[in-house]
Amino acid sequence: MKKLVILTGAGISAESGVKTFRDSDGLWKNYRIEEVASPVAWQNNPEMVLEFYNQRRKQLFEVKPNAGHIALVRLEEKYNVQIITQNVDDLHERAGSSNVLHLHGELKKARSTVDPNLIYSLDHWELKMGDKCEKGSQLRPHIVWFGETVEMINPAVEIISGADIVIVVGTSMVVYPAAGLINYVRDESAKYYIDPKAFQVHGIANLEMIRKKAGEGVPPLVDQLLKQA
Ligand code: APR
Numbered sequence: 001m002k003k004l005v006i007l008t009g010a011g012i013s014a015e016s017g018v019k020t021f022r023d024s025d026g027l028w029k030n031y032r033i034e035e036v037a038s039p040v041a042w043q044n045n046p047e048m049v050l051e052f053y054n055q056r057r058k059q060l061f062e063v064k065p066n067a068g069h070i071a072l073v074r075l076e077e078k079y080n081v082q083i084i085t086q087n088v089d090d091l092h093e094r095a096g097s098s099n100v101l102h103l104h105g106e107l108k109k110a111r112s113t114v115d116p117n118l119i120y121s122l123d124h125w126e127l128k129m130g131d132k133c134e135k136g137s138q139l140r141p142h143i144v145w146f147g148e149t150v151e152m153i154n155p156a157v158e159i160i161s162g163a164d165i166v167i168v169v170g171t172s173m174v175v176y177p178a179a180g181l182i183n184y185v186r187d188e189s190a191k192y193y194i195d196p197k198a199f200q201v202h203g204i205a206n207l208e209m210i211r212k213k214a215g216e217g218v219p220p221l222v223d224q225l226l227k228q229a
Contacts, residue, residue, distance in 0.1 A: 002229070004079035005163035006072055007181055009086045011170020011195055012214045015066040016091055018059065022172055028052055034146045042140065050127055053141045057107050058125040060089055068169060068214030069095035071222045078229035079165070084156045086171060086178045088143055101159070103152050103178050109142035153177045160184050167221065168193045170214050173201060192221055 010020035021033060028036055035041055036052045073096040075081050083092050083100045088107040092100045112118035112133030119142055120133070131139045144150055160166065161184045168191070173179040185191060187205040194217040198209040210217045 001078065001080040002164040003162050004075055004081050004165045004167070004225070005160050005185075006075075006081065006083045006167045006169065007085075007160070007171065007178070008083065008092070008169045009171025009173075009178075011172075012068050012085075012218075013063075013066075013087055013089055013091050014170065015068065015213060015215045016063045016089075018063055018087075018089055018091075020170075022174075037143065038146045039148065042145070046138070046140075047129060049141070050129065053107065053143065054126050056088075057122065057127075060107055061125055063089075063091070065091045065095035066215050068218040069097070071219040072167075072169075073097050074222050075225060078226055082159050084159060084181065086175070101152055101156060103144070103150055103156060105141070105143035107141070107143070110139040111142040113137045113140050150177055153181075156181055157184050161186070163189055165189060165225065166191045167218075168195070169218060170195055172197070173199075194218055194221065 014020050036049060042049050069091050076098060081099060083097050085092060085100060085102055086104050088102065088105050090106065090108055108122050110120050110122055110127050112135060114135050114137040118133045120139065127139060127141065129138065133139055160181050163185055166185050166189060168182065182201055182204055189206065191204065191207040192210060193207055194210045194212060194214060196211055196213055198211050200209065201207060210221065
């Protein structure tokens with residue numbers, strides 16, 4: 001089976017009703033998201049940071065996968081599919097995708113602040129001050145904050161370097177290192193970029209831009225790829 005890698009960003013969840021970062025002028029309660037999703041904010045005002053993620057987690061229990069997420073699952077019939085997502089929602093998993101790598105963490109998980117290997121699934125929306133890990137330290141969102149290391153980037157480079165086909169969906173390609181992954185794809189591999197603002201990424205060969213929303217652009221491409229498999 002050919003290896004097909006899908007790199008997604010906030011845009012694939014937009015039609016599920018989840019706000020993107022830069023389309024919603026990147027603000028939350030008049031804070032810049034970069035100010036809230038950061039170790040400094042956690043140091044100075046952990047309650048505010050917890051509330052930011054609690055509100056997004058609460059919304060996650062109210063939204064569902066859209067046609068874009070669902071269509072991608074069908075590719076698993078004929079391809080060895082790996083999703084690499086910048087999103088922290090679980091909509092790919094809920095749509096039925098089998099292999100999802102989260103570059104920036106997961107909203108429905110929390111982790112210890114003394115031992116990053118202690119990670120807990122959250123089955124409710126609220127993470128509060130006083131919620132502690134088994135070692136007695138405050139739990140934090142299992143999210144990669146601005147300025148923190150993207151621990152999963154090396155496995156992601158490994159995966160995308162071996163791709164025969166790459167589909168990029170719903171990302172502005174401005175946040176590194178995620179945006180740099182496209183540079184590791186072999187020149188001869190077919191690449192598709194589905195996004196209303198899709199642009200020719202500098203120096204990337206064999207890239208087809210599909211300037212459509214995910215719900216509109218993903219299903220026909222999936223049909224085409226299943227036919228040619
Ligand atoms: N279908 C497809 N793409 C869409 C849709 C849609 N319905 N609506 C918006 N888009 C596109 C926008 O054109 C834009 O290119 O989704 C992209 C959203 O870009 P960003 O808001 O920058 O989101 P993303 O690229 O995922 O941001 C990357 O930045 O803030 C950090 O960690 C955060 O993971 C995030 C990272």
